Amino acid sequence: MQQANIEELIKEAVEKLHRASRVVVLTGAGVSAECGIATFRDAQTGLWEQFNPQELASPDGFRDNPKLVWDWYEYRREIVRSSSPNPAHFTLAALEDRFEKFLLVTQNVDELHKRAGSRNVVELHGRILENRCFEEDRLVADEELDLDITPPRCPCGSYVRPGVVWFGEAIPSAPLAEAFAAARRCEVCLVIGTSGVVQPAASIPMLALRAGACIIEVNSEESAITDISHIFLRGKAGVILPEIKKLS
Ligand code: BV8
Numbered sequence: 001m002q003q004a005n006i007e008e009l010i011k012e013a014v015e016k017l018h019r020a021s022r023v024v025v026l027t028g029a030g031v032s033a034e035c036g037i038a039t040f041r042d043a044q045t046g047l048w049e050q051f052n053p054q055e056l057a058s059p060d061g062f063r064d065n066p067k068l069v070w071d072w073y074e075y076r077r078e079i080v081r082s083s084s085p086n087p088a089h090f091t092l093a094a095l096e097d098r099f100e101k102f103l104l105v106t107q108n109v110d111e112l113h114k115r116a117g118s119r120n121v122v123e124l125h126g127r128i129l130e131n132r133c134f135e136e137d138r139l140v141a142d143e144e145l146d147l148d149i150t151p152p153r154c155p156c157g158s159y160v161r162p163g164v165v166w167f168g169e170a171i172p173s174a175p176l177a178e179a180f181a182a183a184r185r186c187e188v189c190l191v192i193g194t195s196g197v198v199q200p201a202a203s204i205p206m207l208a209l210r211a212g213a214c215i216i217e218v219n220s221e222e223s224a225i226t227d228i229s230h231i232f233l234r235g236k237a238g239v240i241l242p243e244i245k246k247l248s
Contacts, residue, residue, distance in 0.1 A: 066159050
């Protein structure tokens with residue numbers, strides 16, 4: 001896209017945001033890519049190249065090979081622990097108070113939005129740094145675990161698993177209902193760094209569109225959402241978002 005065009009499009013996006021009082025943001029792995037956290041579909045490198053993330057991130061994948069899946073999450077946790085929010089995360093945190101109603105819905109499990117200061121956050125897919133009992137589904141504190149065993153065992157005897165929602169598992173109903181209700185009421189839906197493939201998160205922009213909202217997408221390439229976007233801002237989230245804030 002021509003540079004001049006992108007500046008015009010950013011101005012158009014800012015005008016839409018200026019007129020809005022209710023905004024929903026949907027983020028995906030692309031918003032954390034500039035922190036060094038590989039996107040979900042690009043993540044498989046080195047040792048993990050041979051594995052399909054959708055198989056590893058599933059209850060069956062864990063049952064079939066608990067140690068392999070646990071080690072994959074430990075590998076990803078180390079990257080998350082050593083990462084910090086980028087300008088896109090900080091910009092979204094700064095934009096929050098500009099609107100009467102603002103909800104940030106993320107598919108990411110790295111908690112970087114909260115670490116950047118965002119308060120109204122719905123984490124649809126859970127949190128990678130948390131542990132839950134595979135049978136009881138309760139949160140398990142590190143103090144309860146012998147972390148030298150992989151995967152560790154819950155005091156009840158079952159395996160412990162990362163606190164994320166796996167493929168084939170239902171998104172917790174309360175956060176999903178909150179995200180859908182906000183999407184149906186918003187005037188602008190800002191979609192940042194997602195391929196728009198994973199359901200039910202990927203339905204959020206369509207719900208907003210049907211409610212008459214303006215769909216603004218920020219992505220380094222086209223996605224499954226681009227066709228329904230009114231404004232497509234091609235570029236890196238860490239570059240585009242600060243530009244939006246500068247003009248706001
Ligand atoms: C459910 C946590 C029902 C784990 C994740 C067939 C069989 C089984 C299931 C299904 C099926 N068909 C459909 C389904 C449903 C399935 C699904 O949608 N599958 C897809 C693949 C077709 N969904 C589910 O299973 C969901 N649950 O349906 O339950 C149910 C109901 C009742 C009872 C029981 C069951 C659960 C889905 C949640 C899965 N868990 N994460 C973990 O992380 O390990 S999803 C995972 O993908 C991550 O959270 C990731 O965020 C998410 C989505 O991907 P994206 O965020 O979009 O990332 P991606 O890499 O794809 O794209 C990155 C984008 O960023 C790209 O567009 C790129 O261009 C852009 N980008 C890159 N750099 C930048 C950038 N943009 C801007 N700036 C940059 N710098």
